[in-house]
Amino acid sequence: MEWANILLQGALLGGLYALFAVGLSLMFGVMRLVNIAHGDFIVLAAYFALVVVQVLDIHPLLSLTIVAPAMFLVGYLLQRFLLNHTLGGDILPPLLVTFGLSVIVQNLLLEVFSADTRRLQAGALETASLKLGDHLALGWLPGIVFATAIVVILLLELLLYRTALGRAFRATSDDADTARLYGVHNRHVFALATAISLAIVAIAGVLLAIRTNFDPSIGPARLIYAFESVIIGGLGSIWGTLAGGIILGVAQSVGAALDPGWEILAGHLAFLLVLVIRPRGLFPRLAD
Amino acid sequence: MSAPPFRVERSTKASRIGAAFLALAVAVLLTLPSWGTSAQMRLVIEVSYYLALAQAWNLLAGYAGLVSVGQQAYVGLGGYAFFALTVLLQLPPLLALLLAGVAAAAIALPTAFIVFRLRGAYFAICTWVVAEVFRLLLAQVTPLGGGTGMSLPVSIVRAFGDSKVARDLVLYYLCLTIGIGAVLLVFFWLRSRQGLALTAIRDSEAAAASVGVDNRRTKLAVYLIAALIAGLVGAVVFVQKLRISPDAAFSVGDWTVYVIFITVIGGIGSIEGPIIGTVVFFTLRALLADYGAWYLILLGATAVIVMLLAPGGAWGLVQRHLDLQVFPVQRRIQLRTAAGDDV
Amino acid sequence: MKILETVGLTAHYGDFQALFGIDLHLDESESLAIIGANGAGKSTLLRSITGLIATPAESVRFEGRPIGGLAPERIVRLGIAMVPEGRRLFPSLSVEENLLMGAQPGRTGPWSLARVYQLFPVLREKRGTASTALSGGEQQMVAIGRALMTNPRLLLCDEISLGLAPIVIRDIYAALPGIRSEGTTVLVVEQDINRALAVADRVYCFQEGKVTLEGRPEDLTRAQIKLAYFGI
Numbered sequence: 003m004e005w006a007n008i009l010l011q012g013a014l015l016g017g018l019y020a021l022f023a024v025g026l027s028l029m030f031g032v033m034r035l036v037n038i039a040h041g042d043f044i045v046l047a048a049y050f051a052l053v054v055v056q057v058l059d060i061h062p063l064l065s066l067t068i069v070a071p072a073m074f075l076v077g078y079l080l081q082r083f084l085l086n087h088t089l090g091g092d093i094l095p096p097l098l099v100t101f102g103l104s105v106i107v108q109n110l111l112l113e114v115f116s117a118d119t120r121r122l123q124a125g126a127l128e129t130a131s132l133k134l135g136d137h138l139a140l141g142w143l144p145g146i147v148f149a150t151a152i153v154v155i156l157l158l159e160l161l162l163y164r165t166a167l168g169r170a171f172r173a174t175s176d177d178a179d180t181a182r183l184y185g186v187h188n189r190h191v192f193a194l195a196t197a198i199s200l201a202i203v204a205i206a207g208v209l210l211a212i213r214t215n216f217d218p219s220i221g222p223a224r225l226i227y228a229f230e231s232v233i234i235g236g237l238g239s240i241w242g243t244l245a246g247g248i249i250l251g252v253a254q255s256v257g258a259a260l261d262p263g264w265e266i267l268a269g270h271l272a273f274l275l276v277l278v279i280r281p282r283g284l285f286p287r288l289a290d
Numbered sequence: 291m292s293a294p295p296f297r298v299e300r301s302t303k304a305s306r307i308g309a310a311f312l313a314l315a316v317a318v319l320l321t322l323p324s325w326g327t328s329a330q331m332r333l334v335i336e337v338s339y340y341l342a343l344a345q346a347w348n349l350l351a352g353y354a355g356l357v358s359v360g361q362q363a364y365v366g367l368g369g370y371a372f373f374a375l376t377v378l379l380q381l382p383p384l385l386a387l388l389l390a391g392v393a394a395a396a397i398a399l400p401t402a403f404i405v406f407r408l409r410g411a412y413f414a415i416c417t418w419v420v421a422e423v424f425r426l427l428l429a430q431v432t433p434l435g436g437g438t439g440m441s442l443p444v445s446i447v448r449a450f451g452d453s454k455v456a457r458d459l460v461l462y463y464l465c466l467t468i469g470i471g472a473v474l475l476v477f478f479w480l481r482s483r484q485g486l487a488l489t490a491i492r493d494s495e496a497a498a499a500s501v502g503v504d505n506r507r508t509k510l511a512v513y514l515i516a517a518l519i520a521g522l523v524g525a526v527v528f529v530q531k532l533r534i535s536p537d538a539a540f541s542v543g544d545w546t547v548y549v550i551f552i553t554v555i556g557g558i559g560s561i562e563g564p565i566i567g568t569v570v571f572f573t574l575r576a577l578l579a580d581y582g583a584w585y586l587i588l589l590g591a592t593a594v595i596v597m598l599l600a601p602g603g604a605w606g607l608v609q610r611h612l613d614l615q616v617f618p619v620q621r622r623i624q625l626r627t628a629a630g631d632d633v
Numbered sequence: 634m635k636i637l638e639t640v641g642l643t644a645h646y647g648d649f650q651a652l653f654g655i656d657l658h659l660d661e662s663e664s665l666a667i668i669g670a671n672g673a674g675k676s677t678l679l680r681s682i683t684g685l686i687a688t689p690a691e692s693v694r695f696e697g698r699p700i701g702g703l704a705p706e707r708i709v710r711l712g713i714a715m716v717p718e719g720r721r722l723f724p725s726l727s728v729e730e731n732l733l734m735g736a737q738p739g740r741t742g743p744w745s746l747a748r749v750y751q752l753f754p755v756l757r758e759k760r761g762t763a764s765t766a767l768s769g770g771e772q773q774m775v776a777i778g779r780a781l782m783t784n785p786r787l788l789l790c791d792e793i794s795l796g797l798a799p800i801v802i803r804d805i806y807a808a809l810p811g812i813r814s815e816g817t818t819v820l821v822v823e824q825d826i827n828r829a830l831a832v833a834d835r836v837y838c839f840q841e842g843k844v845t846l847e848g849r850p851e852d853l854t855r856a857q858i859k860l861a862y863f864g865i
Contacts, residue, residue: 034410036410038359038414084598087598092601093411094351098550098554098597099594101359102590103590103594105586105590106594110587112583166733166737169733172723181734182685182705183685183705183706183714183715184734184738185710185737185739185783187706226422229412229419230419233408263437266426267427270423271423273419277404277416278407281408
C-alpha cells in the first residue's frame with residue numbers, strides 16, 4: 003500500500019530531525035540556552051565535511067572522524083569564550099548574540115563557498131534499498147540515519163544517567179547555584195554541553211549533506227525542524243524528541259503526498275496543532 | 291488642604307533641547323521634496339519605514355521582553371491585505387492602506403493566542419514558524435498571484451497620482467507620516483499608564499505583577515500595536531515596489547534581520563535607540579554597498595559585540611556618559627520645600 | 634585554631650543591605666549556633682561564606698586564609714560544605730545520585746556512601762528513589778549526607794529543622810555528634826532556640842543584619858536572648 007511507504011519514509015526522516023533536535027534540547031536542558039545559529043552550524047558541518055572529503059578523498063561517513071571532534075572543539079570554545087558571557091538572567095543577550103552568529107555563519111559560508119548547491123557523494127549508499135514486500139522499500143541511507151539517531155540518543159542517555167558528567171548536567175539543569183556548592187564548574191560544564199551538542203550537529207550535518215542538496219541558506223529551516231521536533235515531543239525528554247521528529251517527518255511526508263507544495267506547510271501545521279492542544283508537548287518529562 | 295509635597299515632572303532641559311532639534315529635523319524632511327533629489331526622497335522613504343519597524347520591534351523586545359523574529363509575518367500580511375482590499379474588493383487605496391494595518395493587527399490577535407504559549411527563545415522561533423506558515427499559505431492563494439506573486443494593477447497605481455512625480459510625492463509623505471507616526475505612537479503610549487506598566491514589566495516582570503500590572507494584557511497590547519505598525523509598513527512598501535510575492539513579503543532578511551540589527555546597535559529599550567540605529571544602518575549600507583555578504587557579516591559581528599560589551603547600544607553609551615533623554619518618558623518627582631519652592 | 638572568622642562582613646542583595654559588619658569567629662573544636670528571626674541575615678551569612686554572594690577577600694577567613702570572593706566550587710574544595718536552607722536537593726537525581734554529587738569536589742576523608750548509609754540507614758533502602766518522593770525528614774538526611782560526602786572540615790547547616798516534626802528533628806540532630814566525632818566542625822543556623830542552645834558550645838544571635846548577642850548557652854539568660862532575638 004502506498005500509504006505505508008509514505009509513513010515509513012516520514013518516520014525515517016524523523017530520525018534525521020531527531021538528530022537535528024537532540025543537540026538543541028541538550029543545550030536548553032543544561033543551561034536554558036537556545037542557539038539560534040544551531041541550524042547554521044549543521045550546514046557549517048556539512049561544508050566542513052565537503053572540504054575534508056575533497057582534500058583527503060575519503061568517504062563522507064569517514065570524514066566524521068575529523069569533523070565531529072573539530073565541531074566538538076568549536077562548541078567548547080564557542081560556549082566557554084562567547085556564549086557563557088551572555089548567560090545570566092536577561093533573555094535578550096543569548097538570543098541576539100546567537101542570532102548575530104547565525105547571520106555571520108550563513109554569510110561567511112556564502113562568501114567562501116558561494117550559493118551553489120552541493121551534495122556529498124556517498125556512492126551506492128544513496129540509492130541502495132531493501133525491499134520489504136511489494137510496496138515498501140527501506141532505503142539504506144534513511145535507515146542508517148534513523149539507526150544513527152537511536153544510537154546517539156542511547157549514548158546520550160548513557161552519558162546523562164550513568165556518568166558523573168551526566169549527573170553534573172542534570173544537577174546544573176535543576177539548580178545551577180546548588181550545583182556550584184557541590185563543586186560543579188559551571189563554565190566548564192556548559193562548554194561541554196555545547197561541545198557535545200555540536201558534535202551531534204556534525205553527525206547530523208554530514209548525514210544531511212549526503213541525503214540532500216545543501217547551500218548556505220538552509221540553516222534556519224533546519225533550526226525550525228529541530229525546534230518543532232522538540233516542542234512536539236515535549237521539553238525535557240530525549241526520546242520524546244525522537245517521537246516529535248517522527249511525527250514531524252510523517253506530517254511532512256503525508257503533506258507531500260497530497261500535494262508537493264504542502265510538504266513543509268503540513269509539518270508546520272502539525273506543530274501548531276500540538277502547540278495549541280498540548281502546549282507541553284506529547285511526552286513531556288513529568289518532573290517539571 | 292495643602293499642596294502635595296511633590297510634583298510629577300516630565301520634561302527636562304535636555305529633553306526640551308532634543309525635542310527642538312528633532313522638530314527642526316522633521317521640518318527639513320517635510321520640505322525635502324522641493325529641494326532634494328528623487329534618490330534622496332527614496333532614501334527617506336526607506337529610512338522612514340525601517341524606523342517604524344525598529345520602533346515596533348523595540349517596543350516588543352526592549353520593553354515587553356517579546357523577542358520576535360517573525361514580524362515579517364505582519365509586514366507580509368499588511369502588503370497582501372492591501373492588494374486584496376484594492377484588487378479583490380476594490381476599496382479606495384488610502385482606506386485600504388489603513389485597513390491593511392488593522393487587518394494585520396486583527397490576525398495578530400489569534401496568533402498571539404498560539405505564540406504566547408511559549409517563552410523566550412522558543413517564543414522567538416515560533417514567531418518565525420508562524421511567518422513561514424503565512425508565507426506558504428499565501429503562496430497557495432492564486433487570486434493574489436500564488437507562488438510567483440502579482441503586480442499592482444495600473445488603475446490602483448494611478449489612484450496615488452497621475453504622474454510618477456506625484457506618486458513619489460504621495461508615497462514620500464505617507465512613509466514620513468508612518469515613520470514619524472510610529473515614533474510618536476510609541477512615545478505617547480510609553481508616557482501613558484499602559485506604558486508605565488510596560489516599563490515596569492521591562493524592569494521586572496515579577497515586581498510588576500506584584501503591584502497589579504496585568505502582564506499578559508499589556509504584552510498582548512504591545513504585540514497588536516507592533517503588528518499594526520508592521521502591517522501599515524507592509525502595505526506602503528509593496529505599493530512602492532508595485533509588486534508583491536510571498537518570498538518578498540515574508541522575507542526574514544529584509545524585515546527582521548535588518549530591523550533587529552538597527553535596534554540592537556542603536557540601543558534597545560529606548561525610543562532614541564532605534565532612531566540612531568537607523569541612521570547608523572543606512573550610513574553603513576551606503577559605505578559598504580559593494581561588499582555583499584561582508585556587509586552582513588560586519589552587521590552581525592557588530593550586533594554580537596554590542597550585545598556583549600554595550601547591551602544598551604549606541605544610545606546606551608550616550609546615556610551612560612551624559613544623562614540625556616530626548617524623549618521624556620520618565621516621570622521625575624520634584625520635591626517641594628516648606629517654603630513652596632521646588633527642590 | 635580558628636577555623637572560621639569573619640571580619641566586618643557586609644552583604645547586599647542589589648540595593649538592599651542584609652549584613653552590617655559581622656564579626657564572628659569559630660574554633661575548630663567548638664560547635665556554633667546562630668539564632669535569629671526570619672530575615673535577620675543568618676542565611677545571608679552562610680551564602681557569603683560559601684561564595685554565593687560577592688564578598689571582599691579579607692572579610693572571611695577559613696583556616697587562617699582569606700576566602701572572600703572565591704567561587705563556590707572552589708570553596709567547597711577547600712573544605713566548607715553547606716546544607717542549604719530548604720534542602721535544595723536535585724529533583725532529577727535519585728537519592729544516591731544526590732549523595733554522589735557530594736563526591737564531585739573529590740575531597741578525601743572518612744565520609745563515603747557506605748558511611749553515610751551507616752549514619753542514615755533509611756537512605757540505603759531508598760537509594761534509587763527520586764529524591765522528591767521522600768518525606769521531609771528523609772530529604773533532610775539526604776541533604777546532610779550530600780554535604781558530608783564532600784568530606785568537609787566545616788559543615789554549615791541552614792535551618793535543618795525547618796518544616797519537620799519534633800521527633801524527626803530529634804533524630805536529625807542525634808546525628809550531629811557522630812559527624813563531629815569524625816573531625817568536622819559544625820555550625821548550625823536555627824530559628825528553634827531550644828534546639829540551638831542544646832547542641833551548641835557557643836551561640837551568636839542576629840537581628841536585622843547585626844550581631845546582638847554572643848556567648849555560651851549556660852552563660853545567657855532567657856531575657857537576654859529574647860531581647861537579642863526580638864529586640865523587645
